[in-house]
Amino acid sequence: MIKVLVVDDSALMRRRIADILTGAGFTVVTAVNGADALERLGAERPDVVTLDITMPGMDGLACLDRIMVERPTPVVMVSALTAEGADVTLEALRLGAVEAVQKPTTGGPGAIADELVETVRAAAAARLRRTRNLSQRLRHVRSRIVGTDFLAEPAGTSAAAKADGPPGLVLVGVSTGGPGTLEELLAGLPADFPWPVVVAQHMPATFTGSLARRLDSIAPLTVVEALHPAQLQPGTVHIARGGADVEIVRRGGRVVVTPVPARAEGTWHPNVDRLVDSALRALPAARLVGVLLTGMGDDGARAMADLKQAGGRTIAESEDSAVVFGMPRALIERQGASAVLPADRIAARLADWADVDPGTRRVTRRRD
Numbered sequence: 001m002i003k004v005l006v007v008d009d010s011a012l013m014r015r016r017i018a019d020i021l022t023g024a025g026f027t028v029v030t031a032v033n034g035a036d037a038l039e040r041l042g043a044e045r046p047d048v049v050t051l052d053i054t055m056p057g058m059d060g061l062a063c064l065d066r067i068m069v070e071r072p073t074p075v076v077m078v079s080a081l082t083a084e085g086a087d088v089t090l091e092a093l094r095l096g097a098v099e100a101v102q103k104p105t106t107g108g109p110g111a112i113a114d115e116l117v118e119t120v121r122a123a124a125a126a127r128l129r130r131t132r133n134l135s136q137r138l139r140h141v142r143s144r145i146v147g148t149d150f151l152a153e154p155a156g157t158s159a160a161a162k163a164d165g166p167p168g169l170v171l172v173g174v175s176t177g178g179p180g181t182l183e184e185l186l187a188g189l190p191a192d193f194p195w196p197v198v199v200a201q202h203m204p205a206t207f208t209g210s211l212a213r214r215l216d217s218i219a220p221l222t223v224v225e226a227l228h229p230a231q232l233q234p235g236t237v238h239i240a241r242g243g244a245d246v247e248i249v250r251r252g253g254r255v256v257v258t259p260v261p262a263r264a265e266g267t268w269h270p271n272v273d274r275l276v277d278s279a280l281r282a283l284p285a286a287r288l289v290g291v292l293l294t295g296m297g298d299d300g301a302r303a304m305a306d307l308k309q310a311g312g313r314t315i316a317e318s319e320d321s322a323v324v325f326g327m328p329r330a331l332i333e334r335q336g337a338s339a340v341l342p343a344d345r346i347a348a349r350l351a352d353w354a355d356v357d358p359g360t361r362r363v364t365r366r367r368d
Helices: 011-023 034-044 060-070 086-095 111-124 134-145 178-188 205-218 272-282 301-309 326-333 343-353
Strands: 003-007 027-031 048-052 075-079 099-102 169-174 197-201 222-226 236-240 245-251 254-260 288-292 313-317 339-341
Touching: 003 011, 003 034, 011 027, 011 048, 011 111, 027 034, 034 048, 034 060, 048 060, 048 111, 060 075, 060 086, 075 086, 075 111, 086 099, 086 178, 086 205, 099 111, 169 178, 169 272, 178 197, 178 205, 178 343, 197 245, 197 272, 205 222, 205 236, 222 254, 236 245, 245 272, 272 288, 272 301, 288 301, 288 326, 288 343, 301 313, 301 326, 313 326, 313 343, 339 343
Parallel strands: 003 027, 003 048, 048 075, 075 099, 169 197, 169 288, 197 236, 222 236, 288 313, 313 339
Antiparallel strands: 245 254
16 A cells, blocks of 8 residues: 655645545655654655645755655655746756645545546656756756857758758657656757757646746757747757647648647647647658657557657657656557667667767757
């Protein structure tokens, strides 16, 4: 039976979360703050920790950092998921939290409670990423760019973005455990990577703007949130807006990425299957590469298997690096993966497929 340590300074919220998880068959113990949580962590040895972000004394981020150092355990951040708290919650995901979910309401069972239960169950089976505290992360990023060129790439539209569309397009689908994996993938792409990238990360709308800004600050490429229709350009990464979907379409002879309302029948949004299906309608399969990363469920597996069958190429993240192996496993089981790779090798494979000369590859940092 899965044991969960629920950490929240609100007695009402502790009781609410405990009731939901107990009703789902979990064993639940509670802690009233970060210091209490660290004491109970060793004594109770929980399979999963749910952790509030805003607490007096030791806040959720400080507690999470200690957990990852002292006794690494899958952590689910329980947050109000407001725009104001998005940066803090994303920092928690970068520090090693498996996922963030919305705080349950005081009403009866509903979609929020169901999501909490499903996320905790997935977290119990999750593979923890190798995590680093903030100072270690900064050293890691700096170590990758020592001796490289820090000059900005010149702006402008290249011939690759002419009316018949880009020569290549990378479509990335990712869910639980995604922010850290995306950071590793995008930071590893060379500054002269010639293809656009479109990312569908399952995430609420309040988070994707912050995610795009954070990734833009560490990646050699330009990273933007897909808020409006935009022509696909080399070296630009478009992060689909959370809570909606995104499609690749042709408009006036140009190939455009555009946000679209989420379909009611879809379980996860931004929906990966819908993104890949639309790309197959807009461009030849041979120009497309699908990358399916960590996440619960099977979103993207069917469409990426279709992509491979039609002559495109696909990559599934391997089990040894995936936080949750559900989505990539589903692609592999459909025999839809051209390659199965750990997260830290995917960028190099994409650069090879895009014919980036290994002798000229550079990881650069833009000057703002």
